[in-house]
């Protein structure tokens with residue numbers, strides 16, 4: 552893992568007063584957060600709250616106000632190659648070239664390690680094969696991207712990011728298209744890599760129970776602002792979730808003590824009053 556620009560003691564990812572304006576609208580305002588090396592930070596919030604925008608701003612992909620620091624260095628000061636060795640970003644719905652094979656697409660994650668006129672090394676091929684294997688994609692290596700299901704595509708996008716072997720992983724909704732087994736497989740794999748290589752993971756997650764299970768810390772965004780931050784037990788609180796998601800929920804501790812969030816149906820109208828109203 553490359554980390555030679557690290558400022559000792561600096562958070563792996565930090566934003567200070569981060570703001571983003573898109574199409575003349577302020578979609579993020581004054582967001583200050585940090586993730587320590589090896590930490591898993593989950594960004595949660597209702598649709599349109601600015602979660603994806605936050606990840607794109609941290610990845611240095613869009614103009615912004617305020618500061619974004621990676622290992623203590625301003626992200627815009629990093630050369631693209633250097634930045635790509637430090638930060639891997641898996642977008643929610645990237646445009647994928649339909650004729651490119653799964654293997655060639657995942658191999659693109661090695662670009663920051665391949666010299667300009669050079670070709671990939673045995674090590675690049677080995678890393679790519681190993682990640683495809685760990686994501687159950689080894690049988691798909693020769694398949695064109697246009698011939699994949701939604702969940703397979705999502706795992707390929709994650710594969711490319713993991714192949715990058717960057718110490719900071721930004722994952723935008725990595726599990727939305729995945730079945731239960733693959734959700735668990737992907738999140739467990741990310742967590743194992745995090746623990747083994749001290750990766751810092753920043754992910755948006757709509758599934759609040761999964762966010763609570765995997766993340767060390769959560770940031771709740773609402774209308775572009777960070778309205779709560781802290782450990783899962785503090786942020787996944789019924790009043791906060793009801794206020795910002797407009798949902799009826801029950802939060803209870805799971806087997807490991809981390810909070811599980813359940814949707815609770817509003818009371819149904821009684822059959823008699825339903826008939827009367829009809």
Ligand SMILES: Nc1ncnc2c1ncn2[C@@H]1O[C@H](COP(=O)(O)OP(=O)(O)OP(=O)(O)O)[C@@H](O)[C@H]1O
Nearest residue numbers: 573574576578596597598599600601602603604605
């Ligand atoms: N190019 C753009 N121009 C104008 N507004 C935009 C643009 N891109 C995104 N937005 C708006 O910015 C806000 C934040 O969008 P973003 O995708 O970050 O939200 P999100 O929290 O990730 O939402 P979701 O949960 O639905 O994925 C939304 O209101 C969205 O409509």
